[in-house]
Amino acid sequence: MNPSQTLAFALIRRRSVTPADDGCLAILAGRLERLGFACETFVSGPPDLRVTNLWAVKRGTAQRAGKLLAFAGHTDVVPPGPIGAWTSDPFSPVVRDGRLYGRGAADMKTAIACFVIATEEFVRRNPSHGGSIAFLITGDEEGPGVDGTVKVVELLKARGECIDYCLIGEPTSVSTLGDTVKQGRRGTLSGALCVHGVQGHVAYPDLAENPIHRAIPPLAELAAQQWDAGDEYFPPTSWQISNIHAGSGANNVIPGSLSIDFNFRFSKASTAEDLKERVRAILDRHNLRYDIAWTLGGEPFLTLPGELMTAITDAIHAVVGVETTRSTSGGTSDGRFIARICPQVVEFGPPNGSIHKVDEYIEVALIEPLKNIYL
Incomplete structure (x- = not known):
């Protein structure tokens, strides 16, 4: 050898x-x-x-x-x-x-x-x-x-x-x-999003608020966003959901909350703060009740x-x-x-x-x- x-x-x-x-x-x-x-x-x-x-x-x-x-x-x-x-x-x-x-x-x-x-x-x-x-x-x-x-x-x-x-x-x-x-x-920015609803019986949706239903439109909008066009060195910034969870395990219960993990891989054409602000703007426009925790893995x-x-x-x-x-x-x-x-x-x-x-x-x-x- x-x-x-x-x-x-x-x-x-x-x-x-x-x-x-x-x-x-x-x-x-x-x-x-x-x-x-x-x-x-x-x-x-x-x-x-x-x-x-x-x-x-x-x-x-x-x-x-x-x-x-x-x-x-x-x-x-x-x-x-x-x-x-x-x-x-x-x-x-x-x-x-x-x-x-x-x-x-x-x-x-x-x-x-x-x-x-x-x-x-x-x-x-x-x-x-x-x-x-x-x-x-x-x-x-x-x-x-x-x-x-x-x-x-x-x-x-x-x-x-x-x-x-x-x-x-x-x-x-x-x-x-x-x-x-x-x-x-590329940089990496992760978000842990919790969308709040009101738990209830599926037969009485007027007495509950389904966070899954509320989250689908803004999630679709986030997935369809063009965050930037990249540049000569970097591809465009991407946003991906990596995990999603809701429910108590019973099929007759509207869940009280929805948890979503997502990640940005971002170019130098965007900043972490700009991406955070744009996510919040979309969620707020859909009148969601939510909490979000951010982790910046690297610029x-x-x-x-x-x-x-x-x-x-x-x-x-x-x-x-x-x-x-x-x-x-x-x-x-x-x-x-x-x-x-x-x-x-x-x-x-x-x-x-x-x-x-x-x-x-x-x-x-x-x-x-x-x-x-x-x-």
Whole structure:
């Protein structure tokens, strides 16, 4: 096995189901310290859900040492689901038919392994390099995301530390390694809406108020809204109902309330406050009695073409000969936090077709090219 594959094996063996770390960050810190990195470990969260984060920096030797490139990612993984549905133990990495199988193989322990090996090779070849290199690795990306990268970013901001360039190893490729990189992500805004009615017998609707009937017209209007037209980088903002519930379980009772969960994925053409106001205006126009609780999961961020994007696309073309497409599609990432202290944040990693699935894998033949692109 090559060094990247060996390190990936070591990380996949750790049962780091979010927010557990199970020793992943100690493995990484040990290797980085041997390269001369100053490693800081931050623990956050309640006692039963402790999150471990790593911030490691190797300062350059020249005047431009302040130019800092950070590799960012997460060692936590989603639960494997039914173990019996896997062809092999998700935490016992194995190679079958040219694929490395295991939870985190694609998302994103192999990318982190490639980060580290690429850095080892670079430092060995350039012992007096001028720039600075950092690692920001968390154990809370697949979970709530409240005690992970965001906490490190808040600490760095309080200390007056900034990052010039950040490369996140999320699995962004689609059909082949390097075909897609993320230059940003949409924002996410969730709402928990409770529509109030008056409970009663279905045979006496004049003595009750059905919140389902009252909510259908405004919900239809919300679903039909064009919130914005997007822009050259982002698709139009979307609004989707994710859950809806009412009723006592009896078919002869008009419910007293209706609960609806919904989510916006929004572009930079809209703001969270504007979207909230427009939702309230529609609900108020239909004279609903309601309460609504909002959760802003993250603001949209965008990295315009610049030094980092050029470096990544050039490296991809040099190593695998692929022309890269820039995208802002998909869910959220920790880039939404890092963008607060870093003007250039780009995500690039292996193909994402198997992530979060049973028998997650990465093609073994892609591991060395991935490392070489990072190098």
